[in-house]
Amino acid sequence: MFKPLTQLGTAAFVCSVFASAAQADKLQDVLDRGYLIAGTGSTNSPWHFMDANNDLVGFDVDMLRLIAKGLFDDSEAIEFVNQSGDARIPNLATDKVDVACQFMTVTAGRAQQVEFTIPYYREGVGLMLMADGEYADYDALKAGGSGITVSVLQNVYAEEMVHAALPEATVDQYDSVDLMYQALNSGRADAAATDQSSLRWYMTQNPDRFSDAGYGWNPQSYSCAVKPGEQRWLNFVNSVLHEAMTGVEFNTYAASFEEWFGVQLDPPQIGFPIEYK
Incomplete structure (x- = not known):
């Protein structure tokens, strides 16, 4: 038979609940520590890579610096953990990092293992051309039919993916991006x-050599991730990313977007919040 808690028992239970909540307050833990521990990679431009000065740079790195700035008004208050792609989720689960921003595609399966933030980039596949090549754009490629050859990174879905855009093209698969x-x-x-982000990066680095065919498909959302159950921390990171894309830090986000992707973003429309239209 159920027995009601005594006053003392109730008080102990409530204290235990609040103690557990306090222990699980990642935001306060990070603030108390005085710096952010951030997981990302170091070998994938324009997302995260080492520059000529051996400094870690890239769009993911800029997003993490925005989080550090939101926490401490100091984008340098951050410790980077260089991790492989397959370490992103385990490092969050074991508290080796506070947050991971590493061109992580949102999937339903991963969403069962981590808490995803709002997306900070929408990825997709594009077609890179030589600027002085025979084919000027997507329409010309499609008109080329079976006479077109498309190179792509080797993958079990590579041929199907290419044929979704160019049904008659010959598909040549390679085991490295190079x-x-x-x-x-x-x-x-x-x-x-190739990924549209890579296409934009190569065009930014070589504006007279490569061009974009002007067609994109296979959309994916890139989000940062935090450990499950850290709702206050998730809310904070979401606020930072949202205001980077729509509010007070838009100029910082837009400057990073232009640096790595060569695209100038239009400022958010003033007035009624576009998110609710």
């Missing part, structure tokens, strides 16, 4: 199917 781009440079491929 070989995929070499095929385009050497003329063995008429186009390279």
Whole structure:
């Protein structure tokens, strides 16, 4: 039979609940520590890579610095943990990092293991062309039919993915990104199917050499992630990212977007919040 808690028992239970909540307050833990511990990679431009000065840079890195700035008004109050892609979720689960921003695609399966933030980038596949090549744009490639060859990174879904955009094209798969781009440079491929972020980065670095065919498909959302159950911490990181894209830190976000992707963003419309339209 159920027995009601005594006053003392009730008080002890409530204290226990609040103690547990306090222990689980990641935001306060980070503030008390005085710096952010952030997980990301170091080998994938324009997201996270080492520059000529051996400094960690990239769009993911800029997003993490925005979080540090929101916490401490200091974008340098941050310790980076260099991690592989398969360490992103385990490092969150074991508290080795406070947050991971590492071009992490949102999936339903991953959402059962981490708490995803709001997306800070929408990825997709694009077609890279040589600026002085035979084919000027997507329409020209599609008109080329079976005479078109597309290089792509080797993947079980690679042929299906390319044929979603160019149904008749010949698909050449390569086991490295460098070989995929070499095929385009050497003329063995008429186009390279690659992430649109990579396409924009290569065009930014080589504006007279490469061009965008002007067609994108296979959308994916990139979000940061935190450990499950840390709602206050998740709310804070979401607030930072939201205001970076729509509010007080828009200029910082827009400058980073232009640096890494070569695209100037239009300022958010003033007036009624566009999120609710």
